[in-house]
Amino acid sequence: MALLEVENLHTQIKLKKSTVQAVDGISFTVEAGETIGIVGESGSGKTMTAMSIMRLLPNGGSSPEGSIFLDGRDLLQLDDEQMAKVRGNDVGMIFQDPMTSLNPTMTIGKQIAESVRIHRGAGKQEGLDRAVEVLSLVGMPSPQQRARDYPHQLSGGMRQRAMIAMALANEPKLLIADEPTTALDVTVQKQILELIDGLRERLGMAVILVTHDLGVIAGRADRVNVMYAGRIVENTTTEMLYANPRHPYTEALFDSLPERGADSGTRLYSIPGMPPDLTKPPAACRFAARCRYAQDDCRAQDPPYRVDEVGHEFACFHPVGAALRSGEEVEVTLSEVTSTEELPTPELGEVLLEVTDLVKDYPITKGFLRRQIGSVSAVAGVSFSIRKGETVGLVGESGCGKTTVAKLIVGLEDTTAGAMSLEGADLAALKSGERRKKSRDVQLMFQDSYAAMDPRMRVRTVVREPLDIQKVGDKESREARIKELFEQVGLPASALERYPHEFSGGQRQRVGFARALAPAPKLIVADEPVSALDVSIQSQVLNLMKDLQAEHGLSYLFISHDLSVVRYVSDRIGVMYLGKLVEIGPAEAVYSKPIHHYTRGLLDTIPVADPEVEKAKASSGIVGELPSAINPPSGCRFRTRCPAAQDICAQTEPPLVPYGTDGHLAACHFPIWE
């Protein structure tokens, strides 16, 4: 008997006028000690599945139907009191955002102790002792002290460790991790995933890992359930899924990944259309409307769940990949069906933006007279240039200063020192009026377009505003320009009259793009433009950005924490660490032959959607957490986390020097360079 058996689970969420079939008849099992991945895009029902097991549905969620057997006991038949005894004791759960998921006014020690006190009837001191014990189990440094801290006093990674400690305090048999690392930095993500993996082995528990990230699943899960529109469309072992996906949706997901496009230089596949409305799900295959292989039977009937001879389950009439017989080896290579359409490569022109020794310090003040007692060194002497039609990517952990660089270039912050010139004109020396005029040449594209738009403005006004401010043309020409922009970003003109909340995430990012394009800029600074989007939508926006670059000779400064996205879009990549540019060079060179140890570590840290690659990774990536920028380490700022650090690294700051002839620069005393 399996540890967890979910059979024909249905979960509905009641809205004001309709009911969403969030989970629509799914079945799966979890064996003791194994890791099951549930992967899918937003709205696929993966989180609702996890919540159904915990019976933690949001407002309007009716009690799930079907059965969920944990150790032979049907959780759906338990009353509230019995269920409360299961939660936190037999099943532990960790959530996406450790900041909001912890009570801000209670010390973490008390919060962990609460779990022990509820289930083990422990006293106050006994609970706290156990809390410290579990905190050291999850690798929290100086657990005794940290137990007395409030959540806001900890870093993101430590908060997630505290969250895990809380879920594991009573040694549950099953741990449900719902997007446990989505809110964390890549370097911390790897540490947390490894922690969960290690604890699973040590405590012999099973794990359900819910994520949208195919890379996270690849190295961690034994089996994977792919969800789409409230159903499981494919279920098999991780190796089999990645090597030979049978459902067209799974295949399309893989094809949308930027790392697939970067190798071949081809346009990314993007899944057309939108997922079906789950208030009235179609009676046919739910993916049919977006499927490139759909036939008449797909649109007429619901495909039954099939199992091929090697135990690979999928729900499709016309499966892709190879039908294997038992004992046969997987031979099919990945993504044969990737579109072969070459992406246009824009001509590189002369230098557009030249940044020299850019510095930004934020003062720290203290006392009655607000004396300055120190400063946060956000950007410490960064130099690079962007040519016309070129895309320069900036990567690094959060807090490395990449967003500050963006703000300085756009003019949202004043520089402390250094020079920036746009087409030869020194931006810092311009008077504010001229600077404003110049600013039409540099536009910003935001990560969260929804937050960046006035919710009470129609998008017509949102997009027209830069034109009004810059006094471009007359009223008619502005209107014409807006229509043209909407056509360029692939939105219907009828959408102009809508409000930001009426768009989906991907559409909103198109509106944000249209607004950035409105004053016909020469450079667009895009700060994490696709980080909030699903893979299939992300590829649409990336393709669009590339197309319009070729058409208008635009330059991009593309900022992201996601190295595979940056590699796909960029001509050159700059790697930042704690305010310094530690390496910069052609995208391929930086990616395949990194010189700086930080770049190497970042590459090892980023999860790749390929189980073979994930398992083969020898290095454990980057250890520890980003030091404070208030008193950055002397010499090379990376030395505190660097595997190759020597005495000289603490004494002398390594200069950025060229390696080879292709403009590949790095700042390291002991470069990885043969």
Place this chain on the structure above:
Amino acid sequence: MTTYLIRRFFQSIVTLFIVSIATFGMMHLMPNGVVRGMLGQRATPQTIAELTHRLGLDQPLYVQYWRWLDRLVVHFDLGTSYQKSQTVNALLKEDMGQSMYIVGLALFFTIVISVPVGVLQATRRNSVTDYTITTFSFIGYAIPVFFLGVVLRDLFQVQFHLIPIAKQIDSFHAAFSQPDQMILPVATLVISGVAGYSRYMRSSMLDEITQDYVRTAIAKGATKRRVLYRHVLRNAMIPMITLVGLSLPTLVGGALLVEQIFNIQGIGVLTINAALSSDFVIVLGTTMLTAIVTILGSLVADISYAALDPRVRLT
């Protein structure tokens, strides 16, 4: 913290200084009716001039202000009423007790009632209970205090004689020794207070109930009760306590309308009568007192906010 308090202290001094100048200036812009009011109908221009000179009202405004300020800072003396031949300090002392008592009682009961009502509404959101209480809240909010007071007085004292009509309450002792006389004025203030505060508590609770950490607590296995009292309530009370700090000034500002209706000689009545008879030394005095308590109230609000919420640091 010390730095914070020092900074706040200096800011407060500046604020009080500005308040006093503004009030002083405004009072003296009014037509000079004090002297005529004191002397009555038979005043001759000569007696008026004489008294004006004696009170120092013929001096330039800055001299008058300086004298007032000097007395206040050196002797803590707010001056002497023109009409009542009593010092303002004595008048405030006489009337403050009963005002603070009534408003304090009202504030206490308002909180004691609104918090559970708000919690009840939030936990049964959109139920019949919630809607019923909301309806009454809106009615209570919509009825003007003076109307409510008059209705209660007529109903309980005049119509049904449930509460005897006593003579004017003009001291703290009179207020404290006659609890039955306190019922109606306090009830009037509580009814309109609960209407507002309970709404505030309700929305504060709802804000917290939907937070992610509540889900975490349930996932730990905590019961509904435990989640509510150990996690939600404390966090929902934080904005509430700030609100209470900010309403402290009404303690000394008095509740003018209630004092008028129920025949209580308190700060409110003192101020309005002084204003009507141009006895602006008294008005100046009560204004300064209110200003000081307002500043203290917001300081208390800020400090309690920082004490309750570890994320807030006073700098």
